[in-house]
Amino acid sequence: GQQLNQSPQSMFIQEGEDVSMNCTSSSIFNTWLWYKQDPGEGPVLLIALYKAGELTSNGRLTAQFGITRKDSFLNISASIPSDVGIYFCAGQLGGNNRLAFGKGNQVVVIP
Amino acid sequence: IAGITQAPTSQILAAGRRMTLRCTQDMRHNAMYWYRQDLGLGLRLIHYSNTAGTTGKGEVPDGYSVSRANTDDFPLTLASAVPSQTSVYFCASSDTNRDTEAFFGQGTRLTVV
Numbered sequence: 001g002q003q004l005n006q007s008p009q010s011m012f013i014q015e016g017e018d019v020s021m022n023c024t025s026s027s028i029f030n031t032w033l034w035y036k037q038d039p040g041e042g043p044v045l046l047i048a049l050y051k052a053g054e055l056t057s058n059g060r061l062t063a064q065f066g067i068t069r070k071d072s073f074l075n076i077s078a079s080i081p082s083d084v085g086i087y088f089c090a091g092q093l094g095g096n097n098r099l100a101f102g103k104g105n106q107v108v109v110i111p
Numbered sequence: 112i113a114g115i116t117q118a119p120t121s122q123i124l125a126a127g128r129r130m131t132l133r134c135t136q137d138m139r140h141n142a143m144y145w146y147r148q149d150l151g152l153g154l155r156l157i158h159y160s161n162t163a164g165t166t167g168k169g170e171v172p173d174g175y176s177v178s179r180a181n182t183d184d185f186p187l188t189l190a191s192a193v194p195s196q197t198s199v200y201f202c203a204s205s206d207t208n209r210d211t212e213a214f215f216g217q218g219t220r221l222t223v224v
Contacts, residue, residue, distance in 0.1 A: 031211045042115075042201050042215030043154070088154065092211045098144075098169065099211060103153035 003027075006089055006102035013079055014110050021105045023089030024071040031092040032065050032072040033099070038085045046087075047074070079109050114138070115216035117202050123222045124192050132187040132219050134202030142205045143185040144169075144213065145177060147198040154201065160185055192223045 005024050013019050023032070031050055035043035047058050049065035049072060056063055062075045072091075076083055086104040093100075118133045136143065145157040146169075156169030160179040174196060176188045185204075189196055199220050203213040 033211060035215075040218075042203075042217050044215070045212055048212050090211075098156060098159055099213060101146075101154040103151065 004089055004091055004100055004102035006087075006105050008105065009103070010106040010108070012108045012110060015079060015081060017079055018075060018077045019079055019083075019107060020073055020075045021087055021107075022071065022073045023091075023102050025091060025100075026070065027091075027093060028069045029091035029093060030069070032063070033090045033092075034061075034063050034072070034074045035088040035090060035101075036085050037088065037104070043088055076107075079107075081109050081111055083107060084109050115202055115204055115214055117200075117216035117219050119219060120217065121220040121222075123224060124189075126193055126223055127191050130189045130192055130221070132189075132200055132202075132221070134185045134187070134216060135183050136185075136202075136204040136214075137183065138204060138206070138214065139182060140204035140206050140214070141182070143179065144203045144205075145175070145185070145187045146201045146203065147171065148201060148218070149198050157187065157200075192221075194223045197221060197223045 033048045034046045037043040047063040052069045054065040060077045088104045089102040090099040115136045141162045144159045146154045148154050155171050157175050158177040160166045163182045166177050199218045201218050202216040205213045
């Protein structure tokens with residue numbers, strides 16, 4: 001299947017700091033998405049990106065669809081304790097609606 | 112509140128037993144999915160259904176079966192559970208017009224002993 005590589009796997013950050021995470025693939029994707037999973041919950045969609053180069057914001061979150069269509073990044077600005085969770089990237093190759101998911105980035109915010 | 116409901120929320124199951132995980136959505140989404148989540152492996156697609164009456168195999172379909180008799184329900188069945196099927200199972204759905212934006216249920220934590 002399609003492999004999505006997320007880095008880093010886990011991050012410990014101080015409250016108020018910005019945090020960035022990356023997702024790369026050897027495959028070209030038509031769509032990139034970022035999800036967040038809180039402990040004991042299902043993933044929740046944060047941002048969806050549909051065009052190469054697209055930069056989209058959702059509150060303190062900003063995500064970009066890489067020009068090569070093989071990568072995407074997510075940035076969280078001014079982190080707060082409720083940003084704790086696992087962040088997943090997901091991509092769709094196109095022609096079907098089955099997503100490939102990365103293995104997730106664990107974010108821990110230290111008050 | 113509209114969304115996806117999974118049942119049960121957790122289950123301990125003896126190996127060899129049959130088990131059906133239930134999933135219901137009230138958003139009238141055409142597509143539905145079953146994923147399993149394991150530590151270090153992320154979310155892996157088990158089976159999917161693009162529309163009522165059709166199903167397809169995902170990345171890890173062995174040992175699982177699904178049916179899609181109507182739009183709202185997408186049950187996942189383990190015919191004869193094995194310990195390697197211990198996992199957290201998530202059902203998801205998406206709308207045809209935004210078919211990549213999947214909405215997830217709360218998950219079912221299954222332990223096979």
